[in-house]
Amino acid sequence: MRHFFGIKDEKFIRGDVPMTKQEIRMAIMNEARVDEDSIVLDVGAGTGSISIEAALGAPKGHVYAIERFDKAIELVEQNMKKFNVTNITVIKGTAPEGMADLPALDAVIIGGSAGQLSAIVDEAQRLLKVGGRLVVTAVTMETGSAILKELKGRPFEYEGYQMAINRYRKAGPYHLLEPISPIFIVKATKLDGEN
Numbered sequence: 001m002r003h004f005f006g007i008k009d010e011k012f013i014r015g016d017v018p019m020t021k022q023e024i025r026m027a028i029m030n031e032a033r034v035d036e037d038s039i040v041l042d043v044g045a046g047t048g049s050i051s052i053e054a055a056l057g058a059p060k061g062h063v064y065a066i067e068r069f070d071k072a073i074e075l076v077e078q079n080m081k082k083f084n085v086t087n088i089t090v091i092k093g094t095a096p097e098g099m100a101d102l103p104a105l106d107a108v109i110i111g112g113s114a115g116q117l118s119a120i121v122d123e124a125q126r127l128l129k130v131g132g133r134l135v136v137t138a139v140t141m142e143t144g145s146a147i148l149k150e151l152k153g154r155p156f157e158y159e160g161y162q163m164a165i166n167r168y169r170k171a172g173p174y175h176l177l178e179p180i181s182p183i184f185i186v187k188a189t190k191l192d193g194e195n
Contacts, residue, residue: 003056005029012049013078017071019047020111020137021180023165029053031135031187032107037061039105041127043095043120044112048076048088054109055085061106063088066098068114096123104129110136117143121150125190134158134188144184151188158188 006026012019020028028050034040038058042051045065055063065088067073076090091098095110096119108124110117124134134156138144144160151158162184166177 003053003059005034005053005057007049007053007056007083009049011082012047012052013075013082014047015071015075017047017069017075019049021165023180024137024163024183024185025049025053027163027185028109028135028137029057031185032109032133034058034107035061038107039103040064040107040109041099041102041105041124042066043099043108043110044114045076045090046072046111048072048079050109050111051076051088052079052083052085054107055080055088056083059087061087064091064102065089066091066093066095068092068094095120099123099127102127105132107133107135110134113143117146118150121147121154125154125156128190130190130192132190134190136186136188138184138186139181141184144186147184147186151186155191156188157191158186160184160186 034057037060040054040063042065045067051065105127136147164182165180168175169178
């Protein structure tokens with residue numbers, strides 16, 4: 001059965017670890033072009049919401065989830081059990097070190113870089129297949145600017161945009177708009193060129 005992206009936020013076990021919201025996840029999965037046999041890397045997995053969506057969308061593929069915090073790794077593993085997902089390998093550590101032994105990838109999704117964005121993009125460039133997709137999310141303007149600088153001069157075709165989501169919230173007989181923090185999304189496709 002085909003998975004349609006956009007699991008409701010409340011379905012995930014969350015704790016106090018930040019999580020990519022439903023509408024943003026839908027956009028990321030679309031930009032990453034996750035297919036049934038995709039090999040995907042999720043850098044900075046957090047609760048695992050991106051990894052879970054990717055794994056469900058790629059039942060014949062595999063997802064690698066890099067996460068450095070123990071409490072987040074526990075949440076990823078709990079969510080894997082909850083969603084009955086077995087095609088995720090959790091890598092405890094940081095990127096780019098945790099990327100060293102990965103196979104060729106169809107998509108790399110970066111949600112957290114811990115100040116190592118340049119080195120992570122170097123590894124993503126090495127690992128991505130031609131036509132593979134790099135999707136970077138940024139909640140700060142500095143990170144949004146940094147990824148654009150990083151992609152200049154590399155064999156990628158790229159573009160980006162900002163998403164601002166407002167959800168309806170009931171207030172008696174009325175509905176109010178409740179904003180979610182805006183996020184920058186940069187998507188890049190690896191071109192046929194030097195690794």
